[in-house]
Amino acid sequence: FGTPEATGEAVSLTIDGQQVSVPAGTSIMRAAAMVETAIPKLCATDSLESFGSCRMCLVEIEGRKGYPASCTTPVASGMVVRTETDKLRKLRRGVMELYISDHPLDCLTCSANGDCELQDMAGAVGLRDVRFGFEGANHLEGCKDESNPYFTFDPAKCIVCSRCVRACDEVQGTLALTVDGRGFASKISASQGEGFLASECVSCGACVQACPTSALIENTVIEKGTPDRAVVTTCAYCGVGCTFRAE
Ligand code: FES
Structure with a gap:
């Protein structure tokens, strides 16, 4: 920041x-x-x-x-x-309400439960109720991209913060991801919607590390749960700066 x-x-x-x-x-x-x-x-x-x-x-x-x-x-x-200030607190709660109104409410069974920045931030701004309907919450359900062997992208859990797009660009320099569409229709896209495997993605994992929710999540976390301990290291092989997480 x-x-x-x-x-x-x-x-x-x-x-x-x-x-x-x-x-x-x-x-x-x-x-x-x-x-x-x-x-x-x-x-x-x-x-x-x-x-x-x-x-x-x-x-x-x-x-x-x-x-x-x-x-x-x-x-x-x-x-x-x-x-x-009171005004800022109100504004932030309002923004958070909009995010949550377009997000699946399955925290208790979500792989990122307890390790989710959206969940943390909803608590930090004191969100208790959501006044808006859940119109958008399910429109991307069932659209998971499981083409990459190492991680899964679930657009229903994506808040389109574009951290993955920027990580792909700034950390890896691959430019495999972009944001398609506007408003409720906006979503992260790889290879013009064809998926990660068809894209330029080199499976470096920078996008997964950057994701604040479980929209992008390692398959091992889905299968085995969040590890008790993880160590992030930077590969010394070349100057690109790819990071790896050992669990
Ligand atoms: Fe500043 Fe998102 S953190 S606009």
Whole structure:
């Protein structure tokens, strides 16, 4: 969650009453993390370029209208930022309601139960009820892509945060994935909908590691459950930086 890229001289600002000094160009989200303030997020990670799609990380900036995404908004000198207000809490709960209204409610039997960022974030924003119908929840059920021998893609559990698309691009440089369609019809697509096996995918697993839900999940996790312990290492064979997870 570092983009826009930090490059310039130091900039001082206030976040939730705390003074912080960071290089110019640092995102508000990263500046907040430096003073131990964790802003809710779903599409941002600490290693991928920020994208600003999930709208969970909204903040208030004194003197500015609207609620910008903190992951894509750079700091400015003298800025006064608030990350936790009643209005922000309400907005985040509303956004989370929309996600959950389009998500299967099978957490107790889901392979990612207890290891799911959507589940964690729903709890973090205090979601208790969902006011909206579950119109979209099932429209992609039964559309699993099981063509890859190592992992499965279940679009019904996908929140289209595009972390997998960015990981494929930025970590592996393969460009095997894209987002097709708009609104409820938008979905992650490999090889124009033909599936992972038909695509340029090299099975590096970067997309699986980047996924915040169980939309992309290793087949071993589906078969055997979440491991008690996992170690992530970077392959030293070449300079690409593929990562591997040993369980
Ligand atoms: Fe900032 Fe998703 S984390 S918009």
